[in-house]
Amino acid sequence: xxxxxxxxxxxxxxxxxxTLVWIFTAVGSSSGQDNPRIIxxxxxxxxxKNEPAKLLCKAEGDPSPDITWYRNGQxxxxxxxxxxxxxxxxxxxxxxxxxxxxxxxxxxxxxGTYYCNATNIHGSAISRNASLEIAGESLFVCLxxxxxxxxxxxxxxxLFVCLxxxxxxxMWFYLSSLLNI
Ligand SMILES: *[C@@H]1O[C@H](CO)[C@@H](O)[C@H](O)[C@H]1NC(C)=O
Ligand SMILES: *[C@@H]1O[C@H](CO)[C@@H](O)[C@H](O)[C@H]1NC(C)=O
Numbered sequence: 696x697x698x699x700x701x702x703x704x705x706x707x708x709x710x711x712x713x714t715l716v717w718i719f720t721a722v723g724s725s726s727g728q729d730n731p732r733i734i735x736x737x738x739x740x741x742x743x744k745n746e747p748a749k750l751l752c753k754a755e756g757d758p759s760p761d762i763t764w765y766r767n768g769q770x771x772x773x774x775x776x777x778x779x780x781x782x783x784x785x786x787x788x789x790x791x792x793x794x795x796x797x798x799x800x801x802x803x804x805x806x807g808t809y810y811c812n813a814t815n816i817h818g819s820a821i822s823r824n825a826s827l828e829i830a831g832e833s834l835f836v837c838l839x840x841x842x843x844x845x846x847x848x849x850x851x852x853x854l855f856v857c858l859x860x861x862x863x864x865x866m867w868f869y870l871s872s873l874l875n876i
Contacts, residue, residue: 729756729757729815729817730756730818730820731755731760731813731814731815731817731818731819731820732754732755732756732820733753733754733811733813733820733821733822734753734754735751735752735753736752736810736823736825737750737809737822737823737825738751739825739826740825740826740827740828741828741830742793742796742827742828742829742830743829743831744796744829744831745796745797746795747792747794748793748796748805748827749790749792749793750764750811750827751790751791752788752789752791752811752822753789754789754811754813756815756817756820757815758815759787759815760813760814760815760819761813761815762787762789762811762812762813762814763788763811763814764784764788764791764809764812765810765811765812766805766807766808766809767807771809773791781793781794781795781797782794782805791809791811793805796827796829798829805827806826806827806829807826808824808825808826809824809825809826809827810822810824810825837868838868841864841865841867841868845857845864845865848860848861
């Protein structure tokens with residue numbers, strides 16, 4: 696109804712009406728701008744060990760909200776708390792940057808579920824959860840691939856070459872899982 700009314704008007708009036716509609720929507724939406732609102736949540740990340748990574752979170756509000764990060768429900772320590780930290784808080788907190796993802800047999804401080812918390816004097820808003828996981832082959836897939844390559848080689852070449860290749864492949868598998876690289 697409003698649409699057809701709008702389109703039967705002369706151009707000048709149509710412009711005026713559109714401008715009024717625009718102003719009302721703008722005023723309407725800015726009235727809720729005091730509380731923090733998350734406008735971009737972090738997304739799931741699959742990262743290689745020792746590689747850098749980042750999680751993003753954008754929020755708005757008035758006053759501009761402070762952003763803090765949580766991992767598995769615990770506040771994340773960054774370079775703001777400890778200058779030696781491998782996690783840096785950039786762009787006023789909206790970027791959590793990992794210099795490298797630490798992931799060894801005994802130390803897994805980075806994988807987990809993250810969210811950001813945007814807070815100002817009026818309240819706080821929480822982002823969606825994003826998981827940070829290690830990318831790449833699982834141990835079994837890795838072993839399976841090596842055995843498969845072994846078999847491919849062995850059906851084509853003399854036995855001693857086959858043994859040589861397979862022993863190398865399996866040695867590498869064993870060593871790399873031992874050293875956790
Ligand atoms: C996000 O993760 C936290 C802890 O890891 C959990 O308590 C919370 O329920 C999750 N929130 C959503 C929306 O899934
Ligand atoms: C978000 O931060 C505020 C202020 O530090 C805190 O009171 C609140 O508990 C936090 N909420 C979550 C779910 O982490």
